[in-house]
Amino acid sequence: MTEDNDTFASEFILLGFTNQDDLQVTCFILFLAVYVVTLIGNLGVIVLIRIDSCLHTPMYFFLSHLSLLDICYSSTIIPQTLLNFLVEKKVISFVRCAAQLFFFATCATTECYVLAAMAYDRYMAICNPLLYSVVMSQRLCVGMLAGSYLAGVISSIIHTVSIFRLPFCQSKRINHFFCDGPPLLAISCSGTHIIEAMVSAMVGFNVLSTTVFILVSYLSVLSSVLRIRSMSGRHKAFSTCASHLVSIALYYGSSLFVYLHPGSRHSLKHDKVVSTLYSVAVPMLNPLIYSLRNTSMKNAMRKAKGRVLSFLSVRCSRSTERRGLPFHGKEG
Template sequence: MVEDNDTFAPGFILLGFTNREDLQVMCFVLFLAIYAVTLIGNLVVFTLIRINSCLHTPMYFFLSHLSLLDVCYSSTIIPQALWNFLVEKKVVSFVRCATQLFSFATCATTECYMLAAMAYDRYMAICNPLLYSVVMSRRLCVGMLAGAYLAGVISSTIHTVSIFRLPFCRSKRINHFFCDGPPLLALSCSDAHANEAVVSAVVGFNILSTTVFILVSYLSVLSTVLQIRSAAGRHKAFSTCASHFVSVVLYYGSAVFIYLHPGSGRSLEHDKVVSTLYSVVVPMLNPLIYSLRNTDMKKAMRKAKGRVLSSLSTHGSWPPCRGEKG
């Protein structure tokens, strides 16, 4: 009877992680804390880069947009998840589900190409430093950024249309905490192999092409760095790439596990847990990784902190008494 009622439901039902109320409260608190840290961390990074003229370089241009993208990325998923932790009927309409899938796929694909652009920037800075300022012009950076978003929109359109043109005449229960591709494909009552192949081809092309590009860029960087005789020079070169490489490994590792392993042997329960890594945790960790590992970001944070404290001491304190040194 539950299956029949779900079949005629006006939308989808997101099963989430658990039905236990105490665990749902814990999940709500955890996701809310992660979302708060994600918003604050990424907006701080974005603001620091915008207000600090020393950070107006191609590397930080892409980093600022990566932070802005992570805010949009997490905002397509976490608010819906938070709402579902609080309500009994976790129903999401067809339109809202399709919109969430489209927005999520756009942000995820754009981030792949953004990370590739950042890898190319590091390649030019370390392997071709004399040509860096000429090649990495503002026009090229804006063009690469626009290309990343265009690739994201095209890919997500194909992704969303391929899934939502299928008939969903089985149970409308999505074994996930948001509308993702694999659990939606599992609900189709028709032969979805062709659609699954299209989705896998699009996602596979995006992941593999950007992965190869990033690996080639960093192998070239590694080769150049190892030729630097100065230990201080090698350390500086490695430190400028370390944070970006850590972010790439976390993001791509979990995404490849979800989308590029065989569908017949997959477990939606495992996918649900692993998908939290690239969709929820990585956007939170990115600003921490870049701010903790990057010397320029640390300097910018100290400078901003000094300005805030100076402003507070100037405008928020009592004026000194006469005869007292101020």
């Protein structure tokens, strides 16, 4: 306790998942693999959308920013987690902890509103195709995106300031693998009921309002899809909607479980496991769910692959000619 009290004002200790050395190595390898796949997948989506003119539409505009948010999301949490798997003293400074919570909450909230914007885009494209190009203008898309980021920043400021203005005098040991709201509230020595209610209300509003908007949009989409006579077209549309809803269910369901379930049944150990879904797994799965099942993205990937192979072939032939093997010239 002496050490905790002396150093409390400047740092916290993240307890993470386990203290066993063999499990630490296993977790490090697993999280590193997930992080690499997340970066490659989401960067690949962003690059494909930028280089392929066929993907310069509102849907892929929002998708590129969803990928950017997933990269920021993962980069806020996983590098610190990887470091903690390798060091004995899993310390994070007070300022870095506050910054981690701020950027994590910003990305999480912004992603909710970007997902809602994507659902509205699909609603307009399928239910009102004649008005789609008029309604989904560049101005509206940029405005919706700017509103999403603004909502994320404002919500995150309230979230972070509310929690870090509390006194932490009982312990500096955070029973989690990153600085999240519930485990920080658990180590505060003052009454946290008001702050918990405020954070739950804010998170609940962001998540529930966007969830209702998404569900209403997709119900309208499904109603339109049911009127499609072509079975192949209907199956394709149902498959796309199902993939989106699976991702949304994982992301929103785990977030609601951590932030909105009653305090009397609050289990930080269970929260750590559930948190890996929306903070680690979903950013890795989104490129697969939103891109690899999409025909336009597959075509863009094939074209990009063809360009790369053509470029490598030209470079290889030029390199071979410089070495003189083989040389096809005129005799004599």
